[in-house]
Amino acid sequence: MKTPLKAVLLCALMAPMLASAQTGGCDAKRESLEKEIAYARAHGNAKRVDGLETALKQMNAHCTEASLRRDSERKIASAQKHLDERERDLQEAKAQGKSAKKIADRQRKVDEAHADLERALIGTHN
Numbered sequence: 001m002k003t004p005l006k007a008v009l010l011c012a013l014m015a016p017m018l019a020s021a022q023t024g025g026c027d028a029k030r031e032s033l034e035k036e037i038a039y040a041r042a043h044g045n046a047k048r049v050d051g052l053e054t055a056l057k058q059m060n061a062h063c064t065e066a067s068l069r070r071d072s073e074r075k076i077a078s079a080q081k082h083l084d085e086r087e088r089d090l091q092e093a094k095a096q097g098k099s100a101k102k103i104a105d106r107q108r109k110v111d112e113a114h115a116d117l118e119r120a121l122i123g124t125h126n
Helices: 003-021 027-042 046-062 067-096 102-126
Strands: none
Touching: 027 046, 046 102, 067 102
């Protein structure tokens, strides 16, 4: 699939995912931290409790839906850039007539970068 087409498809996929990512974003993080604090307390891990309480205070002070959206967009853009670089490397290897082993290695890297992009997209959906 050509890169411009991928970019269009990526944007089409991102919009609804980013919108749904905002539902409960900070609340979900807060709830997760509170659960971890309760677990650490139940197991007598005072240092962990202190660290998690500090993290909760920081999250309460700085977490906004806009910041979560920006973080998600940044992760997706970074993953897309990495995928584009890997695809370029693969195309160069093919054009230069590199060995089948090197081409397979570059294809594996493209596949890994694609999986990273999918995880970034899924991460915005949760």
